[in-house]
Amino acid sequence: MSPYDSDPADRLRADQVLAAAADGEDQAVEAALRPKLLDEFIGQERVREQLSLVLQAARKRGATPDHVLLSGPPGLGKTTLSMIIAAELGAPLRITSGPAIQHAGDLAAILSSLTEGEVLFLDEIHRMSRPAEEMLYLAMEDFRVDVIVGKGPGATAIPLELPPFTLVGATTRAGLLPPPLRDRFGFTGHMEFYAPSELERVVHRSAALLDVQIDPAGAAEIAGRSRGTPRIANRLLRRVRDYAQVRHDGVVDREIAAQALAVYEVDARGLDRLDRAVLDALLRLFGGGPVGLSTLAVAVGEEAETVEEVAEPFLVREGLLARTPRGRIATAAAWQHLGMVPPPQSPRGAVPGQPDLFGGASS
Numbered sequence: 001m002s003p004y005d006s007d008p009a010d011r012l013r014a015d016q017v018l019a020a021a022a023d024g025e026d027q028a029v030e031a032a033l034r035p036k037l038l039d040e041f042i043g044q045e046r047v048r049e050q051l052s053l054v055l056q057a058a059r060k061r062g063a064t065p066d067h068v069l070l071s072g073p074p075g076l077g078k079t080t081l082s083m084i085i086a087a088e089l090g091a092p093l094r095i096t097s098g099p100a101i102q103h104a105g106d107l108a109a110i111l112s113s114l115t116e117g118e119v120l121f122l123d124e125i126h127r128m129s130r131p132a133e134e135m136l137y138l139a140m141e142d143f144r145v146d147v148i149v150g151k152g153p154g155a156t157a158i159p160l161e162l163p164p165f166t167l168v169g170a171t172t173r174a175g176l177l178p179p180p181l182r183d184r185f186g187f188t189g190h191m192e193f194y195a196p197s198e199l200e201r202v203v204h205r206s207a208a209l210l211d212v213q214i215d216p217a218g219a220a221e222i223a224g225r226s227r228g229t230p231r232i233a234n235r236l237l238r239r240v241r242d243y244a245q246v247r248h249d250g251v252v253d254r255e256i257a258a259q260a261l262a263v264y265e266v267d268a269r270g271l272d273r274l275d276r277a278v279l280d281a282l283l284r285l286f287g288g289g290p291v292g293l294s295t296l297a298v299a300v301g302e303e304a305e306t307v308e309e310v311a312e313p314f315l316v317r318e319g320l321l322a323r324t325p326r327g328r329i330a331t332a333a334a335w336q337h338l339g340m341v342p343p344p345q346s347p348r349g350a351v352p353g354q355p356d357l358f359g360g361a362s363s
């Protein structure tokens with residue numbers, strides 16, 4: 001969880017897996033597990049190399065680096081990287097988020113209190129209000145804001161100079177950023193899901209910091225169920241640690257990790273309860289689809305947005321579900337994963353599983 005207040009809906013989205021277990025202690029632990037410097041940051045080789053060049057060049061010139069945009073799904077390390085940028089530059093860091101900036105005045109207050117060289121991290125930048133966005137254009141380009149005094153025809157804009165600063169914007173939806181905003185970033189880092197071997201390194205590193213004894217097979221078991229996401233790897237590790245300490249001697253191996261994750265309903269492929277509920281409804285109630293998103297969401301008792309943004313990206317990436325113009329359909333892998341057999345002769349049974357070009361299941 002990012003260390004500022006966002007609205008509860010955001011928190012739910014970002015922290016979907018084992019959300020109920022994400023208590024205050026977990027958040028404090030998460031902060032303690034963050035890598036502090038670029039060299040400690042595991043994976044994302046390309047972003048790391050590119051960013052390192054941007055920072056080194058700026059340091060060499062004695063200038064403030066260009067604004068940085070980080071895009072990618074939740075939990076991949078955008079907040080962590082913003083902290084690392086500030087640490088590498090030896091600069092102070094200010095953290096806020098798009099939804100926290102309701103009015104342009106909120107942004108003006110933050111910008112006008114920045115010190116020279118400060119790093120401003122703006123998470124969920126795509127959710128900022130339009131007037132604030134427009135104020136940000138000017139601030140990013142000319143280090144200036146126009147403060148509007150008065151209302152109506154008598155309103156006047158008073159220009160206010162800002163010290164040079166570096167904006168680090170983060171977004172899960174780069175496509176939603178208006179082009180004028182996107183263009184004002186000198187560097188964009190696209191964060192990718194992590195490979196299992198990288199997540200194993202994350203698990204080993206975190207286990208060492210948490211003083212948990214874990215063997216390579218145990219780390220691999222956790223990494224394989226972490227949906228390519230370090231935040232989830234860390235959270236699963238903490239739950240496995242709890243299980244190992246309460247029911248065993250605290251040491252984690254493959255068997256203990258598998259048992260613990262079964263208790264927390266995270267299956268061998270990393271699907272959690274919501275993912276499985278979505279697939280289950282799709283197969284059992286709708287014969288594998290196609291079915292509309294809102295119908296599917298009602299069937300699992302969730303908001304359509306939650307199903308679309310939380311469960312589906314992972315299910316699509318895993319090749320278990322396809323989004324088609326006619327609705328959601330299950331692939332053959334989905335039937336297999338839930339141990340079910342598609343209805344015979346069903347044109348909607350998604351056998352052998354890949355959607356055809358027109359959005360239906362191939363036969």
Ligand SMILES: Nc1ncnc2c1ncn2[C@@H]1O[C@H](COP(=O)(O)OP(=O)(O)OP(=O)(O)O)[C@@H](O)[C@H]1O
Pocket residue numbers: 001002014030031033034035040041042043044073074075076077078079080081123170202230231234
């Ligand atoms: N490359 C990495 N190496 C080690 N740990 C990492 C790495 N990336 C992220 N983490 C860990 O994962 C957790 C989540 O990272 P972070 O909060 O930076 O993600 P985020 O992309 O900002 O997510 P959100 O957009 O939901 O705020 C952190 O506690 C951090 O310890």
